[in-house]
Amino acid sequence: MRRSFAAFLLSLVIPMLALAQDAHRVAIRAGRLIDGKSDKLIENALIVIEGEKIVSVTAGGSAPAGVEVIDLSKATVMPGFMDVHTHVMLNGDISAEEYDEQLLKESIPYRAILGARNAHIALSHGFTTLRDLETEGAMYADVDVKKAIANGEVPGPRMQVATRAMAPTGMYPLLGYSWELKVPTGVQYVDGTDGARKAVREQAMYGADWIKYYSDRRYHFEADNVLHSMVNFTDEEAKAIVDEAHRIGKKVAAHAIGSDGIAAALRAGVDTIEHGDGLTDALMDEMAKRGIYWVPTITVGLYVAPGRGGNWQRMADLQRENFTKAIKKGVKIALGTDAGGFDWKKLNEAKEFEYYVQYGMTPMQAIRSGTSVPAELLGWSEKVGTVEAGKWADIVAVSGDPLKDISEVENVKFVMKGGTVYKNELH
Ligand SMILES: [Zn+2]
Numbered sequence: 117m118r119r120s121f122a123a124f125l126l127s128l129v130i131p132m133l134a135l136a137q138d139a140h141r142v143a144i145r146a147g148r149l150i151d152g153k154s155d156k157l158i159e160n161a162l163i164v165i166e167g168e169k170i171v172s173v174t175a176g177g178s179a180p181a182g183v184e185v186i187d188l189s190k191a192t193v194m195p196g197f198m199d200v201h202t203h204v205m206l207n208g209d210i211s212a213e214e215y216d217e218q219l220l221k222e223s224i225p226y227r228a229i230l231g232a233r234n235a236h237i238a239l240s241h242g243f244t245t246l247r248d249l250e251t252e253g254a255m256y257a258d259v260d261v262k263k264a265i266a267n268g269e270v271p272g273p274r275m276q277v278a279t280r281a282m283a284p285t286g287m288y289p290l291l292g293y294s295w296e297l298k299v300p301t302g303v304q305y306v307d308g309t310d311g312a313r314k315a316v317r318e319q320a321m322y323g324a325d326w327i328k329y330y331s332d333r334r335y336h337f338e339a340d341n342v343l344h345s346m347v348n349f350t351d352e353e354a355k356a357i358v359d360e361a362h363r364i365g366k367k368v369a370a371h372a373i374g375s376d377g378i379a380a381a382l383r384a385g386v387d388t389i390e391h392g393d394g395l396t397d398a399l400m401d402e403m404a405k406r407g408i409y410w411v412p413t414i415t416v417g418l419y420v421a422p423g424r425g426g427n428w429q430r431m432a433d434l435q436r437e438n439f440t441k442a443i444k445k446g447v448k449i450a451l452g453t454d455a456g457g458f459d460w461k462k463l464n465e466a467k468e469f470e471y472y473v474q475y476g477m478t479p480m481q482a483i484r485s486g487t488s489v490p491a492e493l494l495g496w497s498e499k500v501g502t503v504e505a506g507k508w509a510d511i512v513a514v515s516g517d518p519l520k521d522i523s524e525v526e527n528v529k530f531v532m533k534g535g536t537v538y539k540n541e542l543h
Pocket of ligand 1: 249454457
């Protein structure tokens, strides 16, 4: 009897304590607010935050009595940035040697430590959400990085992860080693429709939020001036991957660079096309019609082109043409950079915003491409992507005006995620 009474008392006290902690309120005074939703910049906005969430956003107004005010009155405030194509487990792979060394000479625990460091780098650049699109041989360690961040053990962005990705046997590195050696593979090799369904189930079991597969390889231009490619999976296999993923509530991202690979991925019913250099008018029209997202990863394309030679520069030029067309056709473009494909320490992935403006977006469109559009892609529109009442308080600020000079986004001075301030150089 006494025990149950004590338990009853505790059951009252614990939620009250939790409530008292959650109720911590702060306000941000924003000189200029780009909320990720409206076309207009809001001057002198007041954002009130309670616990992890935004409770109100008003133009002008004064903070409630007793609420601490973070003064960003000289800054431009935006929703936290989102990069929906990253590899936190990778640290540059311009050359095959660089890639092979990481898989052969670094243990998965070591790579996970660097992964946590890279996630922190992304956060300090203003990226409060990432979709990490495969571990490149580090198995399911992205799930662990995501978990450590979510548990508050290490600082980093919110994450959705794809774990291992898929390609058929022999169609993804490591390749070229003696058959006597058992070397790691960058992806999970998957063959046949049963194999495809099993691999989807296995990756989901170990924590994959997304399924990623390699639709193509061997990109080359033919006489028709179209970028072609060799398609990896049979249509039956690709459809089995997508069908099984959708059946269990997961979405699918396809690496697809050549027109043939993109067409095959669209036939299979994927949700996002990654890279997409070889898009044709007809493929873009289909994507616009079906609401399939394009994640262009221009930063990595331009970063690797000079060093790789071959067709890479021509592919980057084609992508630029296609980007401008895709905006006009209304293709949904979500910001993704392929960070990890370039060294996290050498390049700020926010560079991607600058390319979008160079390629024809307005600065406001580019900012939405890296905030509210990817929020929709992730199925998190109710939670992130805009500075609005009810959303998680994921907020960044720069000292200048990115609508006048988009490169300002490469100089984030303030980062808040879920109401916690991780960086503030605007004191
Ligand atoms: Zn990638």
